[in-house]
Amino acid sequence: MTATQRNVSEKQARQVAEAARESEWRKPSFGKELFLGRFRLDLIDPWPAEQPRPDADEFLRKLDAFARSEIDGQRIEHDARIPDEVFQGLARLGAFGMKIDKEYGGLGLTNLHYCRALTLVGSANASIGALLSAHQSIGVPQPLKLFGSPEQKKKFLPRLAAGEVSAFLLTEPDVGSDPARLGTVAEPVEGGFRLNGVKLWATNGTVATLLVVMARVPGKGITAFVVEGDADGITVERRNEFLGLRGLENSVTRFHDVFVPEANVIGGLGKGLKIALTTLNTGRLSLPAMCVSAGKRSLAIAREWSADRVQWGRAVGMHEAVAKKIAFIAATTYAMESTLDLCCMIADDDRNDIRIEAALIKLFASEMAWQVADELIQIRGGRGYEKNESLIARGERPAEAEQLLRDLRINRIFEGSTEIMHLLIAREAVDAHLSVAGDIIDPEAGLNRKARAAARAGGFYAKWLPTLAVGKGQAPTAYGEFGPLAAHLRYVERASRKLGRSTFYAMSRWQGKLERKQGFLGRIVDIGAELFAMSAVCVRAHAERAHRPEGRELADLFCHQARLRADALFDALWDNTDSLDVRAAQRVLDGRYTFLEDGVVDQPSDLAWVAAWEPGAATVEDVRRRIPQAEA
Numbered sequence: 001m002t003a004t005q006r007n008v009s010e011k012q013a014r015q016v017a018e019a020a021r022e023s024e025w026r027k028p029s030f031g032k033e034l035f036l037g038r039f040r041l042d043l044i045d046p047w048p049a050e051q052p053r054p055d056a057d058e059f060l061r062k063l064d065a066f067a068r069s070e071i072d073g074q075r076i077e078h079d080a081r082i083p084d085e086v087f088q089g090l091a092r093l094g095a096f097g098m099k100i101d102k103e104y105g106g107l108g109l110t111n112l113h114y115c116r117a118l119t120l121v122g123s124a125n126a127s128i129g130a131l132l133s134a135h136q137s138i139g140v141p142q143p144l145k146l147f148g149s150p151e152q153k154k155k156f157l158p159r160l161a162a163g164e165v166s167a168f169l170l171t172e173p174d175v176g177s178d179p180a181r182l183g184t185v186a187e188p189v190e191g192g193f194r195l196n197g198v199k200l201w202a203t204n205g206t207v208a209t210l211l212v213v214m215a216r217v218p219g220k221g222i223t224a225f226v227v228e229g230d231a232d233g234i235t236v237e238r239r240n241e242f243l244g245l246r247g248l249e250n251s252v253t254r255f256h257d258v259f260v261p262e263a264n265v266i267g268g269l270g271k272g273l274k275i276a277l278t279t280l281n282t283g284r285l286s287l288p289a290m291c292v293s294a295g296k297r298s299l300a301i302a303r304e305w306s307a308d309r310v311q312w313g314r315a316v317g318m319h320e321a322v323a324k325k326i327a328f329i330a331a332t333t334y335a336m337e338s339t340l341d342l343c344c345m346i347a348d349d350d351r352n353d354i355r356i357e358a359a360l361i362k363l364f365a366s367e368m369a370w371q372v373a374d375e376l377i378q379i380r381g382g383r384g385y386e387k388n389e390s391l392i393a394r395g396e397r398p399a400e401a402e403q404l405l406r407d408l409r410i411n412r413i414f415e416g417s418t419e420i421m422h423l424l425i426a427r428e429a430v431d432a433h434l435s436v437a438g439d440i441i442d443p444e445a446g447l448n449r450k451a452r453a454a455a456r457a458g459g460f461y462a463k464w465l466p467t468l469a470v471g472k473g474q475a476p477t478a479y480g481e482f483g484p485l486a487a488h489l490r491y492v493e494r495a496s497r498k499l500g501r502s503t504f505y506a507m508s509r510w511q512g513k514l515e516r517k518q519g520f521l522g523r524i525v526d527i528g529a530e531l532f533a534m535s536a537v538c539v540r541a542h543a544e545r546a547h548r549p550e551g552r553e554l555a556d557l558f559c560h561q562a563r564l565r566a567d568a569l570f571d572a573l574w575d576n577t578d579s580l581d582v583r584a585a586q587r588v589l590d591g592r593y594t595f596l597e598d599g600v601v602d603q604p605s606d607l608a609w610v611a612a613w614e615p616g617a618a619t620v621e622d623v624r625r626r627i628p629q630a631e632a
C-alpha cells in the first residue's frame, strides 16, 4: 500500500486526534481557567523564583564563549552546512545532553536554562538552534525521559548526551497535519517488528544515529520506536533545502524491511501519538526560544540602525511611522521573553499543567516574531532586503534582517501549524463545555445520553454563567498593588469573562457545528494568547520593579498594543467575512474565477503536488552525513 492510497475520512482524522489527546487535568491550568472566564492570577503571581543552578550558569557562559568564537553564522549560511567541528564542540560542552538527566551523563537543565541556551545559540545561527531543539525536544531524549523504560534510558541516553544526534520522524509525503493517514507500517515479526515506509522532512535526519519513528502496528495503532540510524534497510534518500535554516540537516528517509527489536517500543503499542503530543507539552517551548532570539537581534539592529540612518533631517527612528515599528519590536520582544520564561518556570516547578500555556506561547511567539522580522526589514529599507554578503561587499555593516525573516518563517508551520494550534487550543478551551454538554450535540448519542447530559449541563451552567457577569476587573481599585499596570490586569479579568461568554454564545448558537467555525475559534484562541502575554508581562515587570523599573514601561506599552489587538479580535468574532470567505474559497476551488489567473506565464509541470511513494528497497544512493564523534 502506498501512503496516498490510505483513505481517511474527516471523522476518522478527528477520532485519531481525539484519542491522542490527554483528557485528564490533574493540575491547575491558568490557560484553561482563562478560557472559562476565570482569571486565576494567583496561579502565576508572584513570578516564580528561578531555581539557582550555578552549573547551568557556568554552562551558559561556556556556550556563549563558544558561540562567539567558534560559530561562524555567515559561513553556515553561505555553505548551507554546520561544520563537523561545531557539532563536536557542542558535544564537548554537553549541549546534546542539555535536557538529559545527570544520571545518564546529561546536564539535566531546567526548561528555563535550556530555552536560554537555545535563544543564545540560535542567535549565532538559527540552524544550530533547530538542530539542538529537534534533537532533544522531539528527538529521542524527551520521549524516553517521559515514557522510556529504565533499560531504554540506560542504553540510549548516555550516547545522546555524549553527542550522538537524534531525530523525530512522523511526517510522510501524505501525512502532515493529519497523522491518521500514516502509511509507515511496523509488522510484528519474531523478536520485534519489521518497518517499511518513507518519512519526509526529518530535521537532523541526514546526521542522526538514533531516531524516533512513528509507525502503524496493524491492529494496535500508531506506535513510537527508537531506531538505530545505521540499521540495515535505512536509506537517507535526500537532504532537503528550504527557504531558510540553510544549515538544517533535514532528510527523506526510507525504511525497507528494517528490523526493530521489541525492546525499542516506547511506552507501549498504539501509544505513539499520545507520546508525541505529551512530548510536545514542554517540547513546544523550544521554538519560542528561537523567536525570542530573533526578537532580541531585531531590537538591537533596529536600535542601532534607526539612530544612525538620517533621512528628511531626522534619524529614521524619530519619524513616527518608523518609531511605531521600533516600539512594536521592543514591546513584543519583552512579551515573548516574559511569557516564555513564565511557561518554563511553571513547567519547572511542576505545580501547574502547562499544555495550554506552552501551546499559546508557541502560537503567539511564532506569529509575532514573524511580524517583528517583517517590520525590521521595513525599518532597514532597501538594506533590509539585501543579503549580508552583498552588504559587506559594498563595505556596509551586515545585519541579518532578511535571514531572520527566512529562518523564522517555518516556526508558523512545524510542531503544529498555526491553524492546527488554533484547533488544538480551542479544543482545550471548550473542553469543560464538551465534558458536560458534549452528548447533547453529539448526533450519535442516544436519547438517554442526551437527557443525562442535559441535566448535567443544566447544573454546570446554572453555577457557571452568573460568575461571568461580574468580577474583580470592574472594581476601579482592583490589582492596585501592580501600580500603573493594575488597569491592564483589570482589563484581562474583564476580557477573560467576555471570552467565556463569547464561547458559550457560540456553543449555543452553532452547537456541534462550532468545530468547523475555524475563524471564530482562531480568534478566541488569539485573544487568549494576548491575555496570557499581558498577564505575564505585568507579573514579571511587577516582580522586577526594584531592580529593573524600565520593565514596567515595556509591560505597559505591550498591554496597550495587545488591548487594541484583542478588542479588534472581539469585534471580529461577530462581524467578519468568514462565511463569505468559505463560499468564495469553494468557488475558487471549483474554478469559477480562473479568468483572474490569465495574463501571466504559468509553470506547467507533469509532477504531482504530493509525490506517491512505493514501499521497497531504495533506488537512490544513501546521502547520509557522518559526523565524527568528538574526542573527550
Ligand SMILES: Cc1cc2nc3c(=O)[nH]c(=O)nc-3n(C[C@H](O)[C@H](O)[C@H](O)COP(=O)(O)OP(=O)(O)OC[C@H]3O[C@@H](n4cnc5c(N)ncnc54)[C@H](O)[C@@H]3O)c2cc1C
Pocket (backbone or CB within 6 Å): 134, 168, 169, 170, 171, 175, 176, 177, 178, 200, 201, 202, 203, 204, 242, 250, 410, 413, 414, 415, 416, 417, 418, 419, 420, 423, 518
Ligand atoms: C523545515 C522543516 C522541518 C521539519 N521537521 C520535521 C521533523 O523533524 N519531523 C517531522 O516529523 N516533521 C517535520 N516537518 C514537517 C512539519 O511538521 C509539517 O510540515 C507540518 O506538520 C505541516 O504539515 P504539511 O506541511 O504536510 O502541511 P499540510 O498538513 O498539508 O497542511 C497544509 C495547510 O493546511 C492547513 N491545515 C491542515 N489541516 C488543517 C485543518 N484540519 N484545519 C485547518 N487547517 C488545516 C495547514 O495548517 C497548512 O496551512 C518539518 C517540516 C519542515 C518544512
